[in-house]
Amino acid sequence: MKTRDRILVTSLELFNTEGEATTTTLDIANVMDISPGNLYYHFKGKEQIITELFEQYETALGGTLTAPLEQPLSESRGQVEDNWYYLYVVLEEMFQYRFLYYNLDNILQRYEGVRKGFQRLLQLKRAALYAICQTLLEQSVISAREQQxxxxxxNMTLTLTFWFNYEKLLHDRDQQQVTIHQGVLQLLTMIAPYLGDEQLAFYRDCESIYKRMLDDETGREHC
Amino acid sequence: MKTRDRILVTSLELFNTEGEATTTTLDIANVMDISPGNLYYHFKGKEQIITELFEQYETALGGTLTAPLEQPLSESRGQVEDNWYYLYVVLEEMFQYRFLYYNLDNILQRYEGVRKGFQRLLQLKRAALYAICQTLLEQSVISAREQQxxxxxxNMTLTLTFWFNYEKLLHDRDQQQVTIHQGVLQLLTMIAPYLGDEQLAFYRDCESIYKRMLDDETGREHC
DNA sequence: GTCTATACTGTGATAGAC
DNA sequence: GTCTATCACAGTATAGAC
Structure with a gap:
């Protein structure tokens, strides 16, 4: 692995776990056992590292978010499960770059380009969630007015965006699987009350999937 | 006004508008036209300023949040409006110290005491919102299970906590009234789908109050 | 209480040898 | 490409005069 790439990987790791604001270029170099000068040979500075990390993020998440707009999820059975997987993937990609969310205001303040990109991603999130809701609501009898x-x-966009912040604030934890599955559950159950007759079935589906997912995780760990 | 108090007021102002991370003790002293040495005579440093500002905040909001737990809002007519006012006050107090929310992770990471206090406030928020929801739901026919x-x-706690972040991200704006009223609307309409028969009336109430409030604001400005 | 002057620290960044 | 050495600077903090 080239040093340049190692810098990116190490920076991302440190930013996520220690916080972007408290991580200095010196910290990154020290953890990698290279000299600060070497780091500055590859990158102009912290700014460029963050910008490139964000570009990676934007490409990855952008792709995932545009997918359901073109091809809606299957309308037959197992729809809840399909949506579950989809949201899981989205949150997983976000989780990999969660330092952005933890320090959002500050980063967006310093880097104009990142701010624009982040706002684009936010609109994509909205669009993807809108598509999901619409497909789900179309099948049900309820009359959810456009405004609702x-x-x-x-509401879902807000929850999706600040879920990690909320979890961190509430539980101090940094566990990927649990946090993400809970986020998915939270998001999907927000739709339930609009589903009319199918409401209870939907809740049941969500909760059984949630349980199964967490069991799968812990089961896998035991191997 | 004593210099010590002026420091607190000026710091709060700068933190809110320019961001806590980018505001230095030197900035504060410069804006006030006093010397940095003078500032350090009154406060050990930035840490102490933030700690004291947080104490102010905790006292103020803590009081507001415990109020509805002891005395539920009137159960007769105008209940929506009562809740509206209440949530408005809560958000207003939060808005005054919004720098905490913009830089949350960072601040809680640096100041252990603030983290504990903030988590206590979060639980109070939950309790207050719980009380509000319960009073509203009790009167309606719907069978909202405890789990729901x-x-x-x-969900409401999350929205309440990160509303300013969301608004800033989405609209780049920093206007108190509009932001707060929209937050209240967002929070109250989250309850609506659980209200069964009274759902539509509730929506109508919310929207009419929202319109009137904004009209009042702009009307007042014209004077 | 308030000032000026100064010292200390950590971080960002560069030059030049290897 | 990588290193060592070093600089520049901002932000924090203190000493001592007024």
């Missing part, structure tokens, strides 16, 4: 739907999507 | 209620309150 927009409110719901807004 | 907890999910809803969780």
């Amino acid at each position: 739907l927009v409110g719901l999507v807004d | 209620l907890v999910g809803l309150v969780d």
Whole structure:
């Protein structure tokens, strides 16, 4: 692995675990056992590292978020499960770059380009969540007015965006699987009350999948 | 006004508008036209300023949040409006110290005491929102299971906590009234789908109050 | 209480040898 | 490409005069 790439990987790791603000270029170099000068040979500075990390993030998440807009998820059975997987993937990609969310205001303040990109991603999130909600609501009998739907999507977008912050604040933990599955559960159950008759079945589906997912995880760890 | 108090006021102002991370003790002293040495005579440093500002905040918001736990809001007519006012006050107090929310992770990482206090406040928020939801739901016919209620309150707590972050990210704006009223609307409409028959009336109430509030604001400005 | 002057620290960044 | 050495600077903090 080239030093340049190792710098990116190490920076990402440190930013996520120690916080972007408290991680200095010296810390990164020390952890990698290279000299600060070497780091500065590959990158102009912290700014460039963050910018490149964000570009990686934008490419990855951007792709995932545009997928459901073109091809809606299957409308037959197992739809809840499909959506579960999808949201899991989205949150997983976000989790890999969670330092952005932990220090959002500061980063967006310093890097104009990142701010624009982040706002684009936010709109994509909205669009993806809108598509999901609409597909789910179309099948049900409920009359969710357009205005209500927009409110719901807004709400889900906010939850999706600040879920990691909330979890960290509430539980001090940094466990990927549990945090993400809980996020998915939280997001999907937000839709439930709009589903009318199918509401209870939907809740049941969500909770059984949630249980199974967490069992799978712990089961896997035991191997 | 004593210099010591002026330091607190000026710091708060700068933290809120320029960001806590980018505001230095030197900035504060410069804006106030006093010397850095003078500032350090009154406060050991930035840490102490932030700690004291947080104490102010905790006292103020803590009081507001415990109020509805002891005395539930009137159960007769105008309940939506009462809740509106209440949430407005809560958000207003939060807004005054919004720098905490913009830089949350960083601040809680640096100041252990603030973290504990902030988590206490979060639990108070949950409790207050829980009380509000319960009073509202009690009167309606809907059968919101306890589990659903907890999910809803969780959701509202998250929205309440990160509303300013969301608004800033989405609109780049920093306007108190509009931001707060929209936050209240967002919070209250989250309850609506659980209200069964009264759902539509509730929506209508919310929106009419929202419109009136904003009209009042702009009207007042014209004077 | 308030000032000026100064010292200390950590971080960002570069030059030049290997 | 990588290193050592060093600089520049901002932010924090203190000493001592007024």
